[in-house]
């Protein structure tokens with residue numbers, strides 16, 4: 001084994017986290033001539049607890065950055081194409097037929113695929129199994145030390161794309177977890193589930209649990225990804241055990257208990273947090289930007305965040321280009337990123353949050369929505385909110 005001699009690695013941009021957000025940011029910087037490093041603590045391929053539904057927004061953004069992306073992704077053997085969604089409530093069902101397809105892909109494979117795109121199409125230096133330790137920001141730049149190593153990374157800008165437990169956010173902002181804007185969620189894989197189709201995603205609302213829904217998303221290999229999320233405030237106030245509640249959901253729902261009668265759980269039920277975009281705090285500052293879950297950009301109504309992670313990766317890359325063009329990496333020009341994020345993502349998420357809160361306080365609205373759901377206009381409105 002070679003001895004670590006304490007090297008200094010100099011870059012222009014340090015991206016922390018190689019999830020969908022970090023990868024899209026690296027891809028968006030591919031033709032800038034900037035020296036970019038992407039640093040992730042995990043060893044790839046690695047899993048990420050997720051429902052694994054990839055909305056159009058993610059695919060369209062990646063296509064805009066890397067023409068031909070969607071075709072390559074569709075041909076990836078782990079990708080499933082989704083054409084329909086069924087929403088179930090009290091024995092009734094609304095079916096949406098998507099004009100443009102969405103996808104599912106296990107995160108173990110999706111994130112490795114995206115990192116592969118970074119390696120193939122960009123000059124980015126990729127450092128996995130590399131755990132950041134201390135970030136220092138001065139007027140001259142950013143330095144980053146690595147746990148268990150004497151290597152030091154330097155850059156002009158650091159991008160926090162390191163997910164819900166972002167150390168960039170922890171070290172460079174005053175953020176604290178706000179339970180009113182955070183979901184606790186669990187997910188398991190099942191096989192042998194009745195009446196599932198590889199191109200249909202399903203969502204089940206239970207009157208017992210108010211608004212919160214359980215998803216059943218098909219994934220490759222004949223399995224489904226099943227999960228459930230609740231507002232952390234409700235979990236704390238009502239002392240809810242999320243894992244027990246997950247299994248109770250099946251028992252309490254006649255449709256689900258029939259559907260999962262002979263199902264086999266494949267692997268453990270795992271949990272993770274979902275930071276919601278209804279309250280995001282400052283996503284940038286002197287020499288740094290946050291994106292994706294590190295910036296709290298998941299949808300309060302659907303819990304989805306891959307699309308916003310990818311889009312915010314693109315917006316952060318645009319801001320990086322501006323900063324290098326004007327030679328200013330301070331907090332003031334970064335505010336432009338906050339504005340772009342607000343316009344492109346956050347305004348919609350705040351609207352979704354209001355809908356989510358109204359529905360959970362007044363679940364009878366769901367009865368009305370289901371009654372009105374037969375009308376195309378209402379269907380289109382629901383589609384635009386998730």
Ligand SMILES: Cc1cc2nc3c(=O)[nH]c(=O)nc-3n(C[C@H](O)[C@H](O)[C@H](O)COP(=O)(O)OP(=O)(O)OC[C@H]3O[C@@H](n4cnc5c(N)ncnc54)[C@H](O)[C@@H]3O)c2cc1C
Nearest residue numbers: 017019020021041050051052053162163292293304305306
């Ligand atoms: C149960 C559940 C279900 C969900 N279902 C969906 C869904 O169906 N569709 C959807 O669109 N979204 C879903 N989401 C949300 C989605 O998972 C996230 O919004 C999305 O992964 C955010 O992408 P990201 O790139 O910002 O962060 P992540 O995907 O979390 O990637 C962060 C990366 O940073 C790395 N990292 C973490 N900490 C450090 C560190 N200290 N140093 C270096 N690297 C670090 C990690 O290893 C990882 O590679 C779900 C979330 C949960 C919890």
